[in-house]
Amino acid sequence: MLAITHRGYGQSGKPLRTGAGNELTLFAGSRHVWVKPEHYHDSFCQDLDAEEGAVLGVVQKAPLASTFGDTVSDPAWKHKPSWYQVSTADRMAARLSARKVITLNASHASLASRPIEVAALILEAASEVASG
Numbered sequence: 001m002l003a004i005t006h007r008g009y010g011q012s013g014k015p016l017r018t019g020a021g022n023e024l025t026l027f028a029g030s031r032h033v034w035v036k037p038e039h040y041h042d043s044f045c046q047d048l049d050a051e052e053g054a055v056l057g058v059v060q061k062a063p064l065a066s067t068f069g070d071t072v073s074d075p076a077w078k079h080k081p082s083w084y085q086v087s088t089a090d091r092m093a094a095r096l097s098a099r100k101v102i103t104l105n106a107s108h109a110s111l112a113s114r115p116i117e118v119a120a121l122i123l124e125a126a127s128e129v130a131s132g
Contacts, residue, residue, distance in 0.1 A: 032062035045109030047089060056109065083125040085110060085118055100124070 035043050040060060041053025048056070076082075077098070084098035087106035102121055106114045 031064055031066070033065045033067075034060065034062045043108075045107045045112060047105075047107045047113045048109060052112070056112070081125075081129065083121055085121050087114075099128075 037057035040057025045053045081099045083100045086103045087110045089107050104110055104114045111118050
């Protein structure tokens with residue numbers, strides 16, 4: 001595995017890191033970024049038990065490395081309503097401009113640790129968009 005850099009950080013030569021300070025890695029022959037499974041629990045889902053974090057670390061869906069450096073010229077959230085759930089212990093996500101924000105005492109893995117609250121926000125957003 002290699003530490004990677006992207007356009008935003010490449011000029012400084014610093015590798016990408018999670019909010020917990022763990023380096024993201026690029027597996028040889030892949031264009032996807034991964035958090036080493038042994039660091040996943042600490043980086044993404046520290047409010048879940050260690051066993052569940054270990055499972056999530058092994059089955060993680062990795063984004064393309066280019067995601068972190070691509071320029072988006074016209075993001076949809078500037079034109080369309082958006083909702084966002086803030087996890088107070090999230091070590092990963094940037095905050096967005098959203099129509100409604102709820103705050104949960106949760107890690108980045110709030111879908112796993114607080115599914116009822118997250119589902120309620122999704123249903124509220126879908127209902128509002130459907131009703132125009």
